[in-house]
Amino acid sequence: MVARAISKAVPRRARGAVTSAFAVHGLISAAWLPRIPQIKEHLGLGAGVFGVALLGAPLGVACAVRAAGWCVARWGSRAVVLGAGSVASVAPFLVALSGNLGWLLAALLLFGASLGLMDVAMNAQGVAVERAYRRPIMSGLHGSYSVGALASALAGSAAAQARVPVPVHLAVASAVVLCLLWTFCRPLLDRSAEVPSVASGPPRSVRAHRAALFMLGVIALCSFVGEGAMGDWSAVYLRETLGTGPGAAGLGYAGCAVAMTAGRVAGDRVVARFGAVAVLRAGSLVAACGLGAGLLARDPVAAVAGFTLFGLGVAVVAPVTFSAAGNLPGVPAAAGISRVTALGYLGLLGGPPVIGFVAEGVGLGWALGVPVVLAGTIAVLAGAVSSAGR
Template sequence: MSDAASLQAVNARRAVSFFFVLLGTVSGAWAARIPAVKNDLGLSNGQLSFGLLALTGGLVVGMRFAGRLTDRLGSARVLTPAAVATCLAVIPPGYAPTLPLLVAVLFLYGLVNASLDVAMNAHGVEVERVYGRPLMSSFHGMYSVGGLVGAGVGGLFAWLGLGAGPTLATTGITLALASLLAGRHLLPLPPRAADAPRPAARARWSGWIVLIGVVAFAGLVGEGAAVDWTAVYLFEDLGAPQGVAALGFAVFSLAMTAGRFAGDHLVRRLGPVRLVRCSGLLATAGLATALLVGRVPVAIAGFALFGLGLATIVPQVFSAAGNHDPARAGESIAQVATVGYTGLVAGPAIIGGAAEVVGLPAALGIPVLLAAFMTVSAGALRPPR
């Protein structure tokens, strides 16, 4: 590449990294202030679930349109407006005066969140092509970093005694302004597409899309299980003190973040198929060990291995979807995300229901089996010729 093209590629990589941090920060800040929203409105757990389901519904509906919009206009045209809209849409949930309004604004937040998610992953695939090497895992690592930043911001505002509204407004407005600057450094559209919209390119639901979507689903069930059940397992089933029990998810998160930043180097050495196969084996062994040995230090180490194993799965699935048919990258990513993100929502509920019947240790065998499924299904991620 020429010096100008090289600088453009570097700036585009930094811009995409920023947008991943942005979405992680917004999501982390919202998650940190959910208890405050619940308390302000006097909601029960069941009532709060209506709002969270509305957010999920918005994501699912948004995915139906985000992919086609990205393919028609180009990810560079969609990404910045979607980022600004997501930053601003996270503010109203902090000020919603009633449950019906909370449901409505969370649905809207999920809707625009989907557009940002698809557009930034699609543009990440484009930046990968320009670089000629894998970058998607590190992009998703930046999302994890953003989640930690958002959780820290939410915790700081809570410590200062400020409500959910000021937390989300400060976070959203600041990041919306920053996204306007970052958007100037995205890759330009190809000359033939710069002055006219791209032709609508509709990707059909194929068996391959469903299969790699299920691989993403399996990985995200594991992530959801780690979020909701690691501390409960350590505290209630292994008798760990609450402070020690909290380390389970913290260690899992740090291991996952580290694994994502190492993922690009590993996929260059191993290829996506071998990497996902090895990652699935590591995740299977880690969680199975945590459940079978039944000792707190071993369980925490097992959760770390589980996080390392899951770290590269979803980035490789999204990269495979975006590269399979570049003209339909946005819609392919949206279809895979629709299947995969169901795991974040349904997984913890499925495990909770199973735990009522067979106990939590046995119910956590579900993510173990799904990790084994990822191992045997890794061949689906083989790049097209």
């Protein structure tokens, strides 16, 4: 009886720890974003040169996610979450200390690489905890990331408004996040408690599931292109195309972010009730129809509603896709997740520039139809998540 109580307590503690890891990841990711203008001004960099420096973070992520599967297999997801998370916690402070373009680029490379490693490892840990629960929990985990990112962005904006020096702000943020990481994330499952792959069937290499992983990666890419577009282009569309004021221009992304957070918090119960394929298909259709109608109306209120519906519709795409990649029979969770993450980040980082290029030719209103089409593509490919063993 005591052993049974302990076995139930361990997954609960592990779930709390992995939920904290996702929240910490969100806190780290958004900590420095509100201070970008001050960092750019301090270094005296032009927009083009600073844009080159900003490529450091995505390059770091792209390199890290390819190696993340090997790192988790070598040391376990708990060790990688704590190790990479510790480096990522300090990285924003290093960004603030950068005195020239070279140091900024190096700091952002380190920042992106550590976040990428932590991302894959915490999702692998989430898959292991989800198996212990025998019901969906990944959507809620990703919801905690969204909450953390939103809280960090608001705190950074408040610090900027109060004219707190950037190094002071990011030093405090790094110290707080590092303490949160080591206080709340230590109960993560260790290697002995992790299940390397779904038990059904003989062990198989990642190559044996290459087609399934590619399809899951395409789903993630389609969703992440839209997420990146909402972050980079929604305010521009509202301000320059529809002529709203500067305050109202931010409502598009705010509505998308809040709806996505709410959708992820409630997503586990919905997926458990209706199934991953049905929820993915219905949500992507809501995203496509909502955003498409909002753009066609060419009205600020309708556009904000469309951006909001898009966030709600794609909220569960990443959790469901990563869970499916981590549950492919015979494939270690981190190996599957790392490949899907790599394609997903390609969409997140490359999608907004592509939309900008299309907008040069046909206008931003029509260019934002790209996420509409890709959301419809998710509905077509949704059946790919059924390839995972539950």
